[in-house]
Amino acid sequence: MSSVHDAKIARRTFVGGSAAVLGAGLAGPIAARPAMASGNPPASAWTALRKQLDGRLYRPGDDGYTSALKTFDPRRDGQRPLAIVRAANTTDVSEALRFTVKYDLKPRPRSGGHSYVGASTGNGVLVIDVGGMNKIVYHSDKSVSIGAGVRLGALHTALDKHRRTVPTGTCPTVGAAGLTLGGGIGTENRLYGLTQDALTTASIVTADGLVHNPTSSHLSDMFWAMRGGGGGNIGIVTWLRYKTYPALPGEIFRLRWSSKDAHRVLTGWQHRLAEQPRHSWANLHLDSSGGAVTPSITGVCWDGSASAEIRAIVSAIGKSPSSKQIWQESHAGAMSWFAGGSAGSKRQSWYAGSDVVGSKIYGDRADKVIRAVGSWDGAGSVAAIFDPLGGAVADHSAGSTAFRWRSALADVQWYVGLTKTGSTNLDKAAAWVERCHGAIGSASVGGYVNYLEPGRELSDYYGANYSKLVSINKSYDPHGVFDSRYSLPG
Ligand SMILES: Cc1cc2nc3c(=O)[nH]c(=O)nc-3n(C[C@H](O)[C@H](O)[C@H](O)COP(=O)(O)OP(=O)(O)OC[C@H]3O[C@@H](n4cnc5c(N)ncnc54)[C@H](O)[C@@H]3O)c2cc1C
Known part of the structure; x- marks a missing residue:
């Protein structure tokens, strides 16, 4: 080159x-x-x-x-x-x-x-x-x-x-x-x-x-x-x-549930992930400003099958969303929408960590994760953002490149949007991320190196x-x- x-x-x-x-x-x-x-x-x-x-x-x-x-x-x-x-x-x-x-x-x-x-x-x-x-x-x-x-x-x-x-x-x-x-x-x-x-x-x-x-x-x-x-x-x-x-056009969808459905949305999303065709991608957000944890799923189908995908997700969750949006975009339009439009380029402060989800988060563990997300006690808001892996990511073996997590279900980012960057709020952010790590426990197999976090063993990323x-x-x-x-x- x-x-x-x-x-x-x-x-x-x-x-x-x-x-x-x-x-x-x-x-x-x-x-x-x-x-x-x-x-x-x-x-x-x-x-x-x-x-x-x-x-x-x-x-x-x-x-x-x-x-x-x-x-x-x-x-x-x-x-x-x-x-x-x-x-x-x-x-x-x-x-x-x-x-x-x-x-x-x-x-x-x-x-x-x-x-x-x-x-x-x-x-x-x-x-x-x-x-x-x-x-x-x-x-x-x-x-x-x-x-x-x-x-x-x-x-x-x-x-x-x-x-x-x-x-x-x-x-x-x-x-x-x-x-x-x-x-x-x-x-x-x-x-x-x-x-x-x-x-x-x-x-x-x-x-x-x-x-x-x-x-x-x-x-x-x-x-x-x-x-x-x-x-x-x-x-x-x-x-x-x-x-x-x-570059394919995308059909985008957004589904929201109330906070009392957080557990069923977390488990149902994982259930659907195992079956999802590779043209479909849908991530899960658990959002909180402390206390209530609101679940939502945002996805895109690159083959125009969003209505069918929504039906499958809702069936896996077992409850209809309280709000649902679905619309079509050109490929450029879809990229721009996911990029957050012009707001996506604005400089910002954050603190985050990650886990690679190696096995499903069910039962008590799901409750613990939701409680940990809602335990945020600082300024700003937090999100657990679960991005699916699978599909073509899993076409390669775990040792084929340095990226180890080919067969994992998802990557979860524990994300704090910092509205205050003083040491008190940063300490709270670090403590919140630690609580989230603790809650996911052995369902995590490591971390994602593009979401480096202070104090973590480097070997965890690989x-x-x-x-x-x-x-x-x-x-x-x-x-x-x-x-x-x-x-x-x-
Ligand atoms: C707002 C935001 C959104 C993000 N969204 C995603 C996402 O959707 N998916 C995802 O996977 N990740 C995402 N990331 C994480 C992102 O992939 C990593 O932070 C990535 O390392 C950033 O690369 P950079 O070149 O912008 O950063 P830099 O800070 O420039 O570099 C990151 C690291 O790579 C090194 N580096 C930079 N350039 C080179 C080079 N040319 N050669 C060798 N080493 C180099 C730096 O020294 C540093 O260690 C996001 C990050 C932010 C802040």
């Missing part, structure tokens, strides 16, 4: 004599880390870096620094990176990484800036932001190549012109790169698989500044780890290439894939350049 899209890198890798980088094929150790400087580059070094870049370098005091440091969550605006490299191309990323190693800095890759734990920023780190690399190239074989800065909304807008899609998450400003590296859960998963399942190759720059283009047959261990291992590991992705699928993932990460980042609180050990 880089030979097509990034002429500078193509010259370097093929003409400049390091073709072995692309042809290595093995997870062999990369170049030894050079003797490190102080972690505090002199002014002259920053000046030299600035000159080398095609993109921009922002240091404290520079115009644009305070705007460049912002991520999606305003809660992180107080973080003060040492500098932000706004990369224009793969070469800039290589230069920034070489600089990082030379001066013993902590690199923080960033694409869309939506990390749940602020992993793409930090005090004293060097942010390497590929958000400006936002080209989209649609190919005659119906695949699409995108710069790592492309956001989901832009990707769908571009693909819709060709009546094609890639199954992604819903928020329009989420970075495709960050989403793909961790899996990618959304409304077309059951039909087409996870976002990462559509990935055919990518360009990734390792800590030594070299560029690799892994596929399922070339550097296959690296490619395995990049599908579910999560961002911030191994290297910095600069390009991604996906196969695409037909299950039995963890040790393989750690060993692959170590082989490509032997000096732990990408080590951080939330990264795999290098």
